[in-house]
Each structure stands twice: as structure tokens, then as C-alpha cells.
Amino acid sequence: MAARPTPSSTIVPEVIGPPSPQGVVVLQANNCPHNIVADHAKQKDAWYVPAHCPVFATQDANGNATDRDGVFHVGADCKGLASKVTAGEIIPEKIVGISIDGLYDVEMQRAHMRSEGANRFSIAVAGLVTVASSPEDNAKFVYGDRVYVENSAKVERLTETQFLGALAFSPVKTDSDGGDRPSVGTYVSSVGPEGGFKCLLNFDL
């Protein structure tokens, strides 16, 4: 019998003093966990976007991408994805960016979801950027390893919430079901002993 979908037990600390991004390409996105959770308007925790966290594109009920005036909807909370997973890890299909700053004012985010521009923020889609991670995950990598999202994990600053970020990483591409994990990029180095790593982004590995 297949294991129930469960997140990683690791708790990812906040990255303090991340190094400056290099060669970064930024993209504007709309924070909207549309269709990730059944009723995203009522799920406050689904609106969190921690800093240096992978984000993924959200979809409508038919699997199509959603946007507002051409600016795509993205989300960072994997909790809602659990309902779409029957076994194994709770991970999105594809990463589309890494948040540069965090969005923690979720009440405002949710309250202004109908407003133009209130939910917009910038994500890094290319370049060398910092990704939040646990020190245990950093120990799996050496310079040049490919980084795949292995599972979702809680964030230290948000342990009291239901938020789960795509923040457990592995150098192994294949998941327990034989499928491909989404890639983040190439590992360069850890930021420090508390966690976080520098990653040359490539979501197509």
C-alpha cells in the first residue's frame, strides 16, 4: 500500500543576510493561490510567500494557467496540492520562480485579491539567487549538483500556520513513484551553517 502524501519533517529556517543575486532576471507575478486550495479566498495561510521560496504557477479547474491582465498567478503554498496527490511527496509539477522578498501580510493579500496590483510581487526566474533550505538538505549537495524539489516543508517563521513551502531538496531527479521531480537549478554553495544555498536557476533540468 502506498504511503500517504506527507510533507518533509524538516523545518526550514529563514535566511539571514543572503548574498546579493547575480545576473538575476526578475518577473512580475500575482500572488494568488487560485485553485490550489478548494476555497483560496478563505484559506489565509495559502497566501504566504516566504522570502527565497520556490513558487509555482496556479491553474484553473481545467488545468489552464490563470493570470490577471497578463500577469500570471503564482503561489508558494503546497498544502493545497496535497488534495491532488494520492501518495508520496507533496510537490508542484514545475517551479517557475524564486521569491526575492517575502509576502507575510496575508490578511491584506487576501482582502485585496480583487484589486489591481495589490498582490503583485517580483520573482527571480534566472540568475544566481539564494534559496531557503535546511542545513540537512545542504549537506546532500556539492558544487554543480542539480537541485530538485523533493518534498514540501514547514518554514521556521510560519510553524504556527498551515503553510508548506516547496523547500525540501534532493540531488535525485526521480521520485518514489518513478516520476520526475521539478528542478530548481544548479547548486553552487551554502549561504551559511544556518541553511540556505546559492543556486543558479534552471527550471528545465
Added chain:
Amino acid sequence: MAARLADFVCDTIGSPVQHQQMVVVSAIVHTGGTDQIVSIPPFVPLFYKLVDGTTDAMQTDGVVHVYTGRELTGNQAKARFVGISIDAFTAQLSRGDDHNRISVAISGMLNLAVPQPKIDGQPLGRTLGFNDDKMRYEPDGGPTTVAGQRAYPVNCKPLLPVGAGTYGLYMGRNSVDFDGAMALLKAKPVAAAYTATAGSLGGGAAAAVPVPVPVPVPVPTAAAMEPTPQPIFTNPALSDSDAEGGAVGGIKRARKPSGKTKIAKKKRAGTGTGTGTDRGDRGD
């Protein structure tokens, strides 16, 4: 049945996004050996121009020839893709090579000329690639026309979010009211063999250049290897005011002690009369 010319049309791109981290290379717009004006629209893929009947790419002085490659199939386009044009450009054979060089973006966040119907419903982050689709940029003759010249059709090969390519990622549309998309292009040059053309923008390959025969180097004789005395260079512009410099190749001769030095020595020995220091008394 071959696809018709106007498979779909891309209008002017509205609100082009800022290019980010763009990397460009230089290329020469291929004119096909005639003096007609060749228009390159902005933000369209450009491809290697091959020598007819071969798989070699044309080049002049190491700069590859490119064109819009409308007739290419999807697989041909994959093998010959160079990059994206970053502005409108016109080339003409009679202007010469230097005036027909175009900058081609090969990496970074760029604009991409794509009609709205081709990107509607496409998800963020979908990979860009080629299929057999064709495109005409601006149905009314292209973005640039020259007075007195016929406007040539600007036929292109579109780079689309097909989900199977490896050239980059679809990053959204430029504007909801205009054609055009944002593309995150990856630096992934496609290898090609090269054939130098006839030094211009002509259509044919250059004639074969004979390999130069190496000239034999004469072996030096023993007498020739004897060292010959070299003249010693003395610069006439430099004066030798105290006449102590060498007239012999800069080698200084030993100085003659001057009368003052003798006096100073006497002073140190307690036989002189002066009170000045040795350095000051020497006066040199």
C-alpha cells in the same frame, strides 16, 4: 499539401518588456546574392543560412549568415536556431558586410514576436520550441520600408511555447492588447559546420582556397652561426656633463678622487681645517 504563406500573422508588438541580462552576438543578414532589401522584423528567431546542398553554415570572416528561416520545418529550425533579433533591421548586398551586421540575442529575458492566439492559455514556464508553423510579421509589408523600394514580405519562423523545446521558457505576454510575449532565452548555441562565403553577402560558397606550400627555411651554416660583434649604442641625446660616463658602452670607469675629497679625508683624519660634512664638501 504545403502550408500556405499566411499561416498566421503577428502584428506589431505592444509594450515591449525591458530586456534583462541580454547576451548578443553579431551576425550578417543573408541577402541571397541579390541587391534587394531584406527586412528583419524585431524579436523574431534567426537561423543559420546553409550553403545550398550542404549542411555547412555560411560565414564571412567568422561571422555567421542568418535569415528568418520561414521555410524551415520544425526539426530544421531546431538544428539551425541562432537567436532572436532585438530590433527591426534592413540589409542590402550593395551596402557591404559591415553595414549588414545585426545583433542577435542568444540569452536573457527578451521580447518575442508571437501572435496572441498562439499564447492564449499557455502556462507560465512552458518551454519554447519550434514546430512546422509559419508566421508573417506585419501583413502590410513589414516594420520598415524604404522610399522607392518595394516592401518585401517579412516572413518568419515563430518560436512558440510548444512544451517540447529547450531554447527557453515562456514568461507571459507583453500586453493583453497586442501580440508579443516575454521569453527567457537560454544560451544554448547550436553547433554547425561553416563554409566561408565569397567575402560578401552573396549566395554561393567561396571557391576553394589552395593550401599554401610552406617555404623551406635554409639551414644556417657554421660560419653564419658565429657571433658578430654588435655596435654599442650610445645615445647622443644624453650628455655626460662630468665626463665620467663611459664612452665604452655605459660601463663606468673608476672615479678619480677630486681635490675636495682629499681635503675631506684629511678632515676626518684630523688634519683638515674645514667644518662641513663630508657629503657637502664633496659637492657631487
